[in-house]
Amino acid sequence: MRLLVTGGAGFIGSAFIRLVLGTNPSVSILNLDKLTYAGNLENLECVAGNPRYRFVRGDICDTALVNRVLEEWPVDAIVHFAAESHVDRSILSPEPVFETNLRGTFTLLEAARRRRVQRFLHVSTDEVYGSIPEPYAADESYPLRPASPYSASKAGSDLLALSYFTTYRLPVVVTRASNNYGPYQFPEKLIPLMISNALEGKPLPVYGDGMNVRDWLYVDDHCRAILAALEKGREGEVYNIGGNCSLPNIEVVRKILKATGRGEDLIRFVTDRPGHDRRYALSSEKIMRETGWSPQVAFENGIQQTIAWYQENAGWVARVKSGEYQNYYALNYGSREEIR
Ligand code: NAD
Ligand code: TDX
Numbered sequence: 001m002r003l004l005v006t007g008g009a010g011f012i013g014s015a016f017i018r019l020v021l022g023t024n025p026s027v028s029i030l031n032l033d034k035l036t037y038a039g040n041l042e043n044l045e046c047v048a049g050n051p052r053y054r055f056v057r058g059d060i061c062d063t064a065l066v067n068r069v070l071e072e073w074p075v076d077a078i079v080h081f082a083a084e085s086h087v088d089r090s091i092l093s094p095e096p097v098f099e100t101n102l103r104g105t106f107t108l109l110e111a112a113r114r115r116r117v118q119r120f121l122h123v124s125t126d127e128v129y130g131s132i133p134e135p136y137a138a139d140e141s142y143p144l145r146p147a148s149p150y151s152a153s154k155a156g157s158d159l160l161a162l163s164y165f166t167t168y169r170l171p172v173v174v175t176r177a178s179n180n181y182g183p184y185q186f187p188e189k190l191i192p193l194m195i196s197n198a199l200e201g202k203p204l205p206v207y208g209d210g211m212n213v214r215d216w217l218y219v220d221d222h223c224r225a226i227l228a229a230l231e232k233g234r235e236g237e238v239y240n241i242g243g244n245c246s247l248p249n250i251e252v253v254r255k256i257l258k259a260t261g262r263g264e265d266l267i268r269f270v271t272d273r274p275g276h277d278r279r280y281a282l283s284s285e286k287i288m289r290e291t292g293w294s295p296q297v298a299f300e301n302g303i304q305q306t307i308a309w310y311q312e313n314a315g316w317v318a319r320v321k322s323g324e325y326q327n328y329y330a331l332n333y334g335s336r337e338e339i340r
Helices: 011-023 041-047 063-072 087-092 095-114 149-168 190-200 219-232 249-259 285-291 299-312 314-321 324-333
Strands: 002-006 028-033 053-057 077-080 119-125 172-177 179-181 204-207 213-218 237-241 246-248 267-270
Touching (some): 002 011, 011 041, 011 219, 028 063, 041 053, 077 095, 077 219, 087 149, 087 324, 095 119, 095 149, 119 149, 119 219, 149 172, 172 219, 179 190, 179 219, 179 299, 190 204, 190 249, 190 299, 190 314, 204 249, 213 219, 213 249, 213 299, 219 285, 237 285, 246 249, 249 267, 249 299, 299 314, 314 324
Parallel strands (some): 002 028, 002 077, 028 053, 119 172, 172 237, 179 213, 204 267
Antiparallel strands (some): 213 246
16 A cells, blocks of 8 residues: 655654554555654654655645656555644744645645545544534534634635545545644644743743643554544545543643643743634544544553653754744744733
C-alpha cells in the first residue's frame, strides 16, 4: 500500500508516519510538507533512512507540484494532515489559514479525483462543532458552529471533502479528533507550552478563568484511530475521535506544575482568547462500534510520558523556540494583561 501523507513533518503527521512505518511492513509513505514554522524534519530522523519513506518539500496549494507527485508516485490513499493548526495564530493572521486549510484541501481533492485515488482521509477537529453546552457530547450529526478562523476553515474543508464524495464519489473519510498531546508537539499549544515554561521556571499564561474544558487525546491513540478509519471507515462518513478525558485547563496546568516540581505561583490568569470556546466534548461511539478502536493511554500516563520527553529533549525544544517563536510569543502574549 502506498500512502501520500501531507503535513507529515508536523506533530500528529510525524507520529502517524513513525507508527505506520514501525508497525506495517507493507506500507510505503511519501510525505509532502512545506516545512512551515511547525514542520520539522527532526521529528522524522528515525525514519529518514527507511527505504519505504520519502520526503518532498512542497506546498499543498501548488497544483502542478501535487499533480506531479501523484503522477510520479501513484498512491492508494491520501492522509491529509497539512494545515495551519493553531487557533491563536489564526486570530492574529487568518490569511495563511484559509490558503492552506481551504485552498490546499481543494487542490488535493481535485488531484485525488483526477487520479481516482482509492481513499482520501481528511484529518479534522472537534472544533468544527464549536462550544458544546453541558451535559451534551457532540456526535457526528451535531451542527457545525465554528468560532475561530481556524475552526471555520476546518469546517469548510470538511464540507468540501464530503461534497467530493457526494458529487464525484471520491472515497472520502473525515475524522474529527479532540485536543491531542504528546511528544514533538510545537510549544504554542497548551500542554507543550505549559510544560516547557514550567521546566524553564517561566510564567504559565492561562486564558480567562482557566475553566474552559478540553477533551485530551494522546497522539498515538489518535494515529491508531486514523489507521482504523483508513482501513475500516465507510466512504462519505465522518468519525469523531475523542480521548474520553475532559478537563478544565487550570487542572491540566496544575498537574503539569506538580509533575515538574514547580509551584502554582507561576500561574498567570491573562486576557482571554477572543471567541474562546468554553467546552468541547465528543461522542466517539461510532468509530468504536464500527472499527473496534478505543483510546488506550490514560491521561495520567500520557502526561507523564510527555513531560519526560520534553525533559529529555531540551535541545529540540530550544531549537524550535529560537527565532520566529520568540516573535510569535511576544505578539500573542506581550499585550495580554494579568486579570487576577
Ligand atoms: P502542526 O501544526 O504540528 O503540523 C502541520 C504540518 O503541516 C507542518 O509540518 C507544516 O509544515 C505542514 N504544512 C502547513 N501548511 C502546509 C502547506 N501549505 N503545504 C504543505 N504542508 C503544510 O499540526 P498538527 O497539530 O500535527 O495537526 C495536524 C492536523 O490535525 C491538522 O489538520 C489539524 O487541524 C488536525 N488536528 C489537530 C489537533 C491537535 O490537537 N493538534 C486536533 C484535531 C485535529
Ligand atoms: O497559552 C495558552 N493559554 C491557555 O489558556 C494557550 C496556548 C491555550 N490556552 C487554552 C485555550 C484552550 O482553552 O488552552 C486550551 C487549549 O488551547 P490550544 O492548545 O490552543 O488548543 P485549542 O484551541 O483547544 O485547539 C486545539 O484542539 C483542536 C488544536 O490547537 C487544534 O489544532 C485542534 O484542532
